[in-house]
Amino acid sequence: MNKKLVSALLCGAMVLAATTPVMADGGAADGQKIALVGKSAGNAFFEIAAASFKDTVEAEGGEVEVVYPEAATADAQIKVLDNLISQDFDAICIAANDVNALQAKLEEAMDAGIKVSSFDSAPNKDSRQVFVNQAGTQQVGQALMDAVYDISGGEGQWAILSATSQAANQNAWIDVMKSVMEDEKYSKLELVEVAYGDDEPQKSTDQTAALLEKYPDLKVICAPTTVGIAAAAKYLQDNESACKLTGLGLPSEMQEYTGDDDAHSCPYFYLWDMQGLGTLSAYTTAALVKGDITGALDETFTAGDLGEYTITEADDGGTEVVLGEPLQFNSENIEEMAKLY
Numbered sequence: 001m002n003k004k005l006v007s008a009l010l011c012g013a014m015v016l017a018a019t020t021p022v023m024a025d026g027g028a029a030d031g032q033k034i035a036l037v038g039k040s041a042g043n044a045f046f047e048i049a050a051a052s053f054k055d056t057v058e059a060e061g062g063e064v065e066v067v068y069p070e071a072a073t074a075d076a077q078i079k080v081l082d083n084l085i086s087q088d089f090d091a092i093c094i095a096a097n098d099v100n101a102l103q104a105k106l107e108e109a110m111d112a113g114i115k116v117s118s119f120d121s122a123p124n125k126d127s128r129q130v131f132v133n134q135a136g137t138q139q140v141g142q143a144l145m146d147a148v149y150d151i152s153g154g155e156g157q158w159a160i161l162s163a164t165s166q167a168a169n170q171n172a173w174i175d176v177m178k179s180v181m182e183d184e185k186y187s188k189l190e191l192v193e194v195a196y197g198d199d200e201p202q203k204s205t206d207q208t209a210a211l212l213e214k215y216p217d218l219k220v221i222c223a224p225t226t227v228g229i230a231a232a233a234k235y236l237q238d239n240e241s242a243c244k245l246t247g248l249g250l251p252s253e254m255q256e257y258t259g260d261d262d263a264h265s266c267p268y269f270y271l272w273d274m275q276g277l278g279t280l281s282a283y284t285t286a287a288l289v290k291g292d293i294t295g296a297l298d299e300t301f302t303a304g305d306l307g308e309y310t311i312t313e314a315d316d317g318g319t320e321v322v323l324g325e326p327l328q329f330n331s332e333n334i335e336e337m338a339k340l341y
């Protein structure tokens with residue numbers, strides 16, 4: 001090599017070294033290409049989780065593509081998956097719009113050597129290697145049922161305003177609520193209807209209005225969806241309804257509706273650590289790609305600053321990693337928490 005060429009190359013290398021951001025060398029996601037698939041577009045819930053997921057993977061040396069289906073359906077997610085499988089992704093982490101309908105497609109992905117994890121909403125146990133559960137399914141269902149009991153005074157009519165009728169996570173929580181309700185303690189509560197707002201604000205508003213019209217004595221609506229609860233909260237509050245609300249919501253979307261007095265439609269509601277959900281999902285997926293875990297029971301791994309996690313058995317017989325407990329948001333903490341998510 002002649003001298004001029006050597007010095008040009010050296011110079012280029014120096015410029016590159018000076019302009020390339022410092023990457024965590026050998027980070028937990030080093031060189032990995034991961035796709036994150038949400039249930040639907042335009043939902044702040046997925047945007048918040050995706051931002052933490054992306055930040056985590058990038059800080060650990062990998063790349064993330066966040067993809068949303070055209071609609072909150074399994075068919076629309078199958079289209080997305082088809083497209084992802086034809087590219088060179090190391091892993092897909094998905095929040096499922098249906099428990100069983102994605103199985104063939106996710107098995108195809110795994111057969112093609114792509115690691116498959118899920119977060120928020122689990123496809124069945126054969127469709128994934130591991131599920132990142134934001135808060136135990138039982139715990140969420142129990143917390144919601146107890147909130148309905150408490151807010152209603154232990155008796156009267158109540159209804160559920162859910163997301164889509166196929167949503168894997170909402171259906172799992174609703175099943176737990178129904179089984180908790182079999183206990184004698186809840187015998188004076190009557191679940192009159194499970195309505196579906198499809199995680200669309202307008203449809204959720206319309207469904208809330210329809211519930212109030214059909215059941216004028218309705219005491220409580222429980223909406224285990226951030227989109228549904230925000231729409232119902234506004235409708236009930238604007239109409240000064242006597243019907244109260246609880247469920248799962250984002251503090252930032254619920255702040256103006258949360259309070260113990262008549263002026264607010266929602267005394268309290270639940271969710272979980274949203275940034276933690278994105279971060280834990282990222283580390284879990286990266287650990288699958290790295291080969292640190294396979295998704296089998298009792299395996300352990302380190303999720304950065306969140307610490308060490310152990311893979312446990314999920315209710316559906318597959319495996320999961322549980323982030324933590326459901327968190328309650330009420331008039332005391334809503335202002336602080338709304339700043340976070």
Ligand code: RAM
Nearest residue numbers: 045163224225226227248
């Ligand atoms: C909506 C989605 C999501 C669910 C939350 C509580 O944003 O349906 O899957 O986890 O609500």
